[in-house]
Amino acid sequence: MQPREFHDGAKDGLDALEPLDPDKVRSFSDLLVAMRKTAFGARRLGEAFEVSWTMISDPDCFVVLTLSGAMTIAKMGKVISSMIDQGMVQAVVSTGALIAHGLSESVGKIHYRHDPSMRDEELFQKGYNRVYDTLEMEANLNYVEHVVSQTLKRIPPDQTLSSEMLTRELGKTLVEEHEGTGILKSAYLKGVPVYIPAFTDSEMGLDVGTWAMGRNIDRARSQGRPQGDLGVLRALHQTQPSYNPYLDLNSYTDHLLRATRLGIFTIGGGVPRNWAQQVAPYVEIGNARLGLNVKPPRFQYGVRICPEPDYWGGLSGCTYQEGISWGKFVPPEEGGRFAEVLSDATVVWPLLMMGLLERLRAKNQAS
Secondary structure, eight states, rough: OOOOOOOOOOTEEEEEEEOGGGOOOHHHHHHHHHHTOOOHHHHHHHHHHHHHHHTTTTTEEEEEEEOOOSSTTTTHHHHHHHHHHOOOEEEEEEEEHHHHHHHHTTTOOEEEOOTTTTTHHHHHTTTEEETTTTTEHHHHHHHHHHHHHHHHTOOOOOOOOHHHHHHHHHHHHHHHHHOOHHHHHHHHHHHHEOOOOTSSSSSSHHHHHHHHHHHHHHHHHHTTTOHHHHHHHHHHOOOOOOBBHHHHHHHHHHHHHHHHEEEEEEOOOHHHHHHOHHHHHHHHHHHHHHOOOOOHHHSEEEEEOOOOOGGGGOOOOOOHHHHHHHBBBBBBGGTTTEEEEOOOOOHHHHHHHHHHHHHHHHOOOOO
């Protein structure tokens, strides 16, 4: 057995850690920079700050924000709006529920803290929908449905719908008819497309479905056809809103193909993350099967905030390193830079945003 060698880390070129000195911290950005020189979750967040800054300050980087989880019910809606307003992201891919609950907030409705003494049966009877420790009133969602239906009336009946089109039109409604901030309002004003891949898995998806069914029922009544439960069922079976999800996929793909560099900022995981990352495989499949020669767009930068570890095998916990095997990301040796924070986004995301906003303000003041 060979004797051990006692190396010096500095001579081997290792990065030295430093104690986090509260006396030297004067701002959020100071804190995040200092955390990068520590360990464990703190170092991960510090690294996420540096990667986030690199991609949002790169003028040639097209940044995609993917969102899942009840972030708007958790009151993170203005964090999302700020990212859009400040030009940090150029496209948003989200769950429908997150956008719907954000709409509730955008039109002036309120979410409430859940009182644990109220049983869920009681909440149902009183029209409260519980999301862990927070309540969304059913009356809020009914008003959101009103906003959605009023927006749909503005769209020609023969127009094929997509989530990008609907979210853009809803943003226009918010700008024209409602005061205050909102994700879709900010996206509309900044020209940022918002995609909802699993559109029917949301309150808005149900709103569009019932709106289409209502049109069929009204048509049946005008024609004197029998109503009642049987008539409603027939109307339901005949309800086929003209909705094409491939309009979203091809629109999003076009944005990525035009970009010089790509970055992705992911909250949670799920369908929004996977859908946003699948363009490179989509292009590669087209190349192989259709005889095309298009360069697959791969993400060079990535930041993920999600508590799920990779060993459960789900996409939410999948590492960027694993995604390289799918051709979705640029390998580190070719310039890829990635950071992953295994934490509740409501805890670390606001801290990260404050640091980024501080740097942006300092950069703007200096220029």
